[in-house]
Amino acid sequence: MEPRLSGKRLGHVASVAETIGRIARSWDAEDRDAALRAAWLHDAWRSESPAAVRAAILAAGEEPDPWAARHAPVLLHAQAAAAWGRVEAGELDPRVILAVRHHPTGHPSWDDLGRALYVADFCEPHRPFAASVGAERLVTRAADSSAALPAVAFEVLALRLARSVRDGRPVHPDTWRTWNAWAGAPESP
Numbered sequence: 664m665e666p667r668l669s670g671k672r673l674g675h676v677a678s679v680a681e682t683i684g685r686i687a688r689s690w691d692a693e694d695r696d697a698a699l700r701a702a703w704l705h706d707a708w709r710s711e712s713p714a715a716v717r718a719a720i721l722a723a724g725e726e727p728d729p730w731a732a733r734h735a736p737v738l739l740h741a742q743a744a745a746a747w748g749r750v751e752a753g754e755l756d757p758r759v760i761l762a763v764r765h766h767p768t769g770h771p772s773w774d775d776l777g778r779a780l781y782v783a784d785f786c787e788p789h790r791p792f793a794a795s796v797g798a799e800r801l802v803t804r805a806a807d808s809s810a811a812l813p814a815v816a817f818e819v820l821a822l823r824l825a826r827s828v829r830d831g832r833p834v835h836p837d838t839w840r841t842w843n844a845w846a847g848a849p850e851s852p
């Protein structure tokens with residue numbers, strides 16, 4: 664990812680990879696490798712211009728997510744990274760693609776890999792808010808027991824939602840769908 668990212672952003676990605684390595688330390692080698700690939704891929708398009716992000720999505724044969732395009736174009740870096748990973752970078756594991764594709768919003772279909780990326784992305788120690796949200800404690804819990812990962816991911820989702828509400832930012836429908844799925848509410852049609 665070095666040609667695509669530099670400085671602070673590359674530091675963030677390296678820290679996400681290290682953090683997900685902690686969370687996945689007791690997984691089998693194949694799953695742990697997949698988690699590390701997701702970490703390295705997730706922000707590959709985060710430093711690109713909106714036009715380049717859009718072009719990457721279209722070049723992969725996808726339409727940019729209309730909600731993100733309208734309300735929060737920055738979210739499209741996730742779709743671009745997933746599309747590029749699938750088409751150009753040879754990522755064949757659908758769990759990696761699903762994790763990367765939805766890493767800023769959450770997704771109700773995620774397995775452990777998606778949840779681990781979500782937790783590591785928010786909790787890596789370079790985040791300026793890491794101490795105030797107790798990020799280290801969250802990572803330790805997720806790393807100590809894979810049974811704790813869903814609960815930790817749910818906590819991270821609650822923290823992220825609270826921050827969006829506090830800042831008056833719009834919330835992507837996938838985030839609400841994830842919240843309802845993880846909180847046990849029936850899916851709305």
Ligand SMILES: [Fe+2]
Nearest residue numbers: 705706709767
């Ligand atoms: Fe991101």
Ligand SMILES: [Fe+2]
Nearest residue numbers: 675705706784
């Ligand atoms: Fe990130």
